Amino acid sequence: MKIAVDAFGGDNAPQAVVEGVVQSLQKEKGFEVILFGDEGSIEAELKKYEYDKSRIQIVHAPDVVGYDEAPTVAVKRKKESSLVKALEALRDKNADAFVSGGSTGAVLAGATLIVRRLKGVKRPALAPLLPTRHGSYVLLIDCGANVDSKPSYLQQFAVMADAYMREVGDVKKPRIGLINNGAEAEKGNELTKAAYQLLKKTPVHFTGNCEARDILSGEYDAVVCDGFIGNVVLKYTEGLAFTLMGMIKDELMADTFSKLGAALSKNAFMRVKKKMDYTEYGGAPLLGIDGCVIKAHGSSNGKAFTAAILQAKRFYEAGVNAAIARAVEALPSIED
Amino acid sequence: MKIAVDAFGGDNAPQAVVEGVVQSLQKEKGFEVILFGDEGSIEAELKKYEYDKSRIQIVHAPDVVGYDEAPTVAVKRKKESSLVKALEALRDKNADAFVSGGSTGAVLAGATLIVRRLKGVKRPALAPLLPTRHGSYVLLIDCGANVDSKPSYLQQFAVMADAYMREVGDVKKPRIGLINNGAEAEKGNELTKAAYQLLKKTPVHFTGNCEARDILSGEYDAVVCDGFIGNVVLKYTEGLAFTLMGMIKDELMADTFSKLGAALSKNAFMRVKKKMDYTEYGGAPLLGIDGCVIKAHGSSNGKAFTAAILQAKRFYEAGVNAAIARAVEALPSIED
Numbered sequence: 268m269k270i271a272v273d274a275f276g277g278d279n280a281p282q283a284v285v286e287g288v289v290q291s292l293q294k295e296k297g298f299e300v301i302l303f304g305d306e307g308s309i310e311a312e313l314k315k316y317e318y319d320k321s322r323i324q325i326v327h328a329p330d331v332v333g334y335d336e337a338p339t340v341a342v343k344r345k346k347e348s349s350l351v352k353a354l355e356a357l358r359d360k361n362a363d364a365f366v367s368g369g370s371t372g373a374v375l376a377g378a379t380l381i382v383r384r385l386k387g388v389k390r391p392a393l394a395p396l397l398p399t400r401h402g403s404y405v406l407l408i409d410c411g412a413n414v415d416s417k418p419s420y421l422q423q424f425a426v427m428a429d430a431y432m433r434e435v436g437d438v439k440k441p442r443i444g445l446i447n448n449g450a451e452a453e454k455g456n457e458l459t460k461a462a463y464q465l466l467k468k469t470p471v472h473f474t475g476n477c478e479a480r481d482i483l484s485g486e487y488d489a490v491v492c493d494g495f496i497g498n499v500v501l502k503y504t505e506g507l508a509f510t511l512m513g514m515i516k517d518e519l520m521a522d523t524f525s526k527l528g529a530a531l532s533k534n535a536f537m538r539v540k541k542k543m544d545y546t547e548y549g550g551a552p553l554l555g556i557d558g559c560v561i562k563a564h565g566s567s568n569g570k571a572f573t574a575a576i577l578q579a580k581r582f583y584e585a586g587v588n589a590a591i592a593r594a595v596e597a598l599p600s601i602e603d
Numbered sequence: 604m605k606i607a608v609d610a611f612g613g614d615n616a617p618q619a620v621v622e623g624v625v626q627s628l629q630k631e632k633g634f635e636v637i638l639f640g641d642e643g644s645i646e647a648e649l650k651k652y653e654y655d656k657s658r659i660q661i662v663h664a665p666d667v668v669g670y671d672e673a674p675t676v677a678v679k680r681k682k683e684s685s686l687v688k689a690l691e692a693l694r695d696k697n698a699d700a701f702v703s704g705g706s707t708g709a710v711l712a713g714a715t716l717i718v719r720r721l722k723g724v725k726r727p728a729l730a731p732l733l734p735t736r737h738g739s740y741v742l743l744i745d746c747g748a749n750v751d752s753k754p755s756y757l758q759q760f761a762v763m764a765d766a767y768m769r770e771v772g773d774v775k776k777p778r779i780g781l782i783n784n785g786a787e788a789e790k791g792n793e794l795t796k797a798a799y800q801l802l803k804k805t806p807v808h809f810t811g812n813c814e815a816r817d818i819l820s821g822e823y824d825a826v827v828c829d830g831f832i833g834n835v836v837l838k839y840t841e842g843l844a845f846t847l848m849g850m851i852k853d854e855l856m857a858d859t860f861s862k863l864g865a866a867l868s869k870n871a872f873m874r875v876k877k878k879m880d881y882t883e884y885g886g887a888p889l890l891g892i893d894g895c896v897i898k899a900h901g902s903s904n905g906k907a908f909t910a911a912i913l914q915a916k917r918f919y920e921a922g923v924n925a926a927i928a929r930a931v932e933a934l935p936s937i938e939d
Contacts, residue, residue, distance in 0.1 A: 399846065400846045400849045400850055400853070411784060414784065414793075415792045446835065448747060448750065448830070448834040448835070455750070456750035456751045456829075456831045479837075479838035479839035480838040480839065480842035480845075481842060482839060483842055483843060484842065484846075493792075494784070495792045495795075495832075496831075496832065496835060498784040498815070499782065499784070499832060499835060499836065500815070500835065500839060501815075502814050502816040503816065503818060503836060503843075504839075504843060505816045506815060506816035506817060506818055506819055506820065507839075507840060507844065508843065508847060510735065510736045511844060511847055511848075511875075511879070512847075513736045514878055514879070515851075515872070515875050517736070518871035518872070518874045518878075519868055519871045521874070522870060522871065524867045524870065525868040525871035527864075528863075528866070528867030528869075528871070529864065529871075531860045531861065531863050531867065532855055532860070532861040532865055532868065534858060534861060535851070535857060535858065535864070535865075536851070536854070538854045538857070539847075539850050539854050542850055542854075543847070543850070
């Protein structure tokens with residue numbers, strides 16, 4: 268299989284991307300990488316490493332889609348960008364999967380406009396994984412691709428999450444919750460009340476409403492929500508973790524005993540950091556696209572790109588998209 | 604001034620409530636408390652303390668509104684409940700402020716149906732304070748009283764938050780943000796896009812969109828959102844803090860050096876806990892009601908009730924409601 272990698276997507280591109288690619292090839296066999304971007308720069312980076320030359324191909328793409336560009340406009344105009352050319356390779360089946368750490372908006376727009384949706388899918392959804400206390404992960408879907416969702420979108424998110432967590436997450440019977448403002452069935456806003464009724468009838472293991480305090484409890488393998496909510500949850504995770512770790516740091520430095528204690532507990536804090544670290548568990552799949560699209564975090568380092576590339580490989584090999592297509596087709600048609 | 608206190612609201616009622624009342628009277632002068640609830644039980648609790656008997660009055664209310672009751676039904680039927688009788692005292696101006704740790708739904712329904720809204724206020728909003736890293740607080744409004752909000756509700760939330768943070772929070776020019784899925788003005792769902800345009804024209808210090816990662820940054824004195832979003836943020840704060848502190852605890856206990864370090868840093872962790880502890884900063888004001896209503900956390904202990912009672916006193920003395928009424932009246936009338 269072949270993975271198309273946008274060498275110029277992300278804050279640390281192309282260095283971190285090329286580093287991630289080389290490491291991923293060292294870690295696993297059975298796939299090749301096509302790097303899209305300025306050929307000279309990519310070659311210069313590759314020179315730093317020893318690697319199997321037969322497994323890397325470069326496709327020259329001189330242009331870059333920036334973070335500050337209007338996504339749809341950029342995707343339509345920048346035909347020679349690494350993002351667009353890599354997505355075209357996915358569309359044309361010259362690649363089986365795609366990874367980019369570029370602008371989320373541009374990846375979403377590009378995947379939708381160039382690769383297009385799986386048949387029957389109303390809205391593709393971005394679905395990052397969050398770590399729970401006990402080492403499992405919960406898929407948060409949708410995380411910003413769609414705002415003002417309809418109930419039927421949330422139903423489709425549930426079947427897409429179910430397929431992904433079964434096939435890639437190795438969860439036999441994923442427990443799927445609906446993020447809501449109360450645990451009781453009758454709680455919610457117009458969207459979640461209607462979505463609850465649909466999810467009850469959907470062939471997934473729907474375990475009911477999930478209050479936000481329980482998202483990370485480990486009781487759910489996936490939680491479904493409108494993209495505005497998912498965006499708030501994802502970004503607040505970052506903000507609150509930063510605030511809390513900052514408070515702890517401030518207080519550990521505030522007295523001599525604590526300072527000494529902090530020095531002694533250094534390894535414990537490193538392990539917590541590792542558990543919370545997105546670089547450990549790859550990027551976010553964009554589900555519902557007719558191809559395997561992984562959006563890596565914009566600030567990904569080499570290790571994060573390695574994880575994202577290997578995640579793209581699993582995404583493809585597990586046959587998730589065929590499972591999604593079947594599941595979506597089996598849903599009753601709803602116009603909402 | 605007189606504060607009506609629901610002695611039977613909260614998981615630890617009436618013990619914690621009575622303890623909080625006695626402590627609040629010891630801490631500050633210039634107010635009296637009317638305790639509503641079963642007279643015998645309240646008297647039995649009061650016997651445990653030394654206090655100025657002239658400052659506490661008991662009004663017998665034999666019934667209790669439970670957490671599992673449908674709020675509106677309970678408030679309408681349970682005329683002899685501590686919640687209803689205390690709110691009636693507020694309505695009839697026999698009390699100047701009200702505190703309850705009872706069911707949020709019942710406090711909202713009771714305040715709206717019995718005390719009623721301030722003139723011109725479309726929707727009362729629940730507005731808890733969250734601690735930021737550097738010791739300041741941010742008011743989160745609305746936090747669950749309203750779902751499916753209209754843009755004009757969010758505009759009113761902003762002026763109510765402005766009045767509260769100026770008068771009670773002692774912030775000269777509260778910085779008010781709109782929780783949104785991007786920092787740019789054009790970002791958002793239908794609601795936040797329209798609300799942004801209204802807030803730009805509102806006579807408060809609107810500093811623009813606030814991404815969820817920045818809610819606790821200390822850059823905002825209040826953040827405005829639909830109640831569904833506020834509910835998710837509030838409950839996720841609890842869930843994520845619990846998860847993260849749990850991860851840290853697990854790792855600190857996982858090796859000998861860290862265990863020793865944790866013992867040495869004990870005071871630092873106590874200080875972090877204190878910073879994050881809602882019992883330190885009282886309850887959540889319900890803004891937009893024609894009376895000063897404070898909803899204490901359901902699991903409040905004595906200290907939390909003390910803080911909530913003193914917060915109710917400041918809420919009344921600061922004249923927040925008159926400021927809200929003036930500010931709301933000055934807004935252009937919007938039908939949305």
